[in-house]
Amino acid sequence: MASEIRLAFAHPSERAIATAGDAPRDRISLRDHVVEVEIGAFQAERGTKQRIQFNVVVEVAPFTGDLDDDVDRILSYDRVTEAIAHELAAERLNLLETLAERIAERILLEPQALRAFVRIEKLDRGPGALGVEIVRARSDVAAHLNALADETASERPHPRVVHLSNDAMDHPDLGRWVDTLVARRAPVVLCCGLPPEPPLSTRHHMTQRRVDLLAIEQNGWRLAARDLRCKVVATRTELDWAMKNGQTCVWAPSKIVLDAIEGPSVEPQDATALSDWFAQEMEACELLIIGEDLPDSTHVPARAIAVGDPLF
Secondary structure, three states: OHHHHHHHOOOHHHHHHHOOOOOOOEEEEEEEEEEEEOOOOOHHHOOOOEEEEEEEEEEEOOOOOOOOOOHHHOOOHHHHHHHHHHHHHHOOOOOHHHHHHHHHHHHOOOOOEEEEEEEEEEOOOOOOOEEEEEEEEHHHHHHHHHHHHHHHHHHOOOOEEEEEOHHHHOOOOHHHHHHHHHHOOOOEEEEEOOOOOOOOOOOOHHHHHHHHHHHHHHHHHHHHHHOOOEEEEOOHHHHHHHHHOOOEEEEOOHHHHHHOOOOOOOOOOOHHHHHHHHHHHOOOOEEEEEOOOOOOOOOOOEEEEOOOOOOO
């Protein structure tokens, strides 16, 4: 065990030689991540913060297909830093061992993660760094993962998806509406439809669908230019990060629509119905449509308001 932990943090060339006979595993790492936090069992450690340094290595199953430079197909580094931040915020702990165990378990919730090596060190308690190192495999914590997965699902943010008509996008009160939306409890994801100018006609259904989705994305960039707080995002990984960090998003639909196992049955021209499908995928708390009518059916709580009417 001690040798495995040492090799986890060793130079890649040394690790490759030592593990040459094993099945190949990819690794991602977080190095020298320092956070100030209150932790410790001694009275001198209460009521004061100290520097804690994290080093984490995660063994992941090698991706066998074509990555296509796609962030949604890999284990994002953000999942590691989010696991640390979540466990630090959950409660004050006495032991680094408890913190390391909880971080490892949360990382192992990710489907790509096979083993997690966690090193945590206190930097201010002595002349050197004082710490613990653990390694946990998915099989080691299987009994805890189902309960933790249920807990994690309940923590998932439920955004307010807001569909804006072109008239709403061009309205002088757009900035004030964004202010009002951001002040509410739920993260905000903005959606739009086709731009005022008709997109290129290909006269072929499959290619026309892609052209129309790209035209919606172009309109989304136009919306982002109207209010620079709004960032255009295309992947689920980006959306999850943005919602957890209070960023207002504009949804670029092509990737999520085209990658979906059960994609929307509606065409991109039916933009409010497409926004409703997206709201369902995101488990939104509400779909708010400004400047257009509701679609024929909705799958989340939904309401439509006219441009100029109060939002809440």
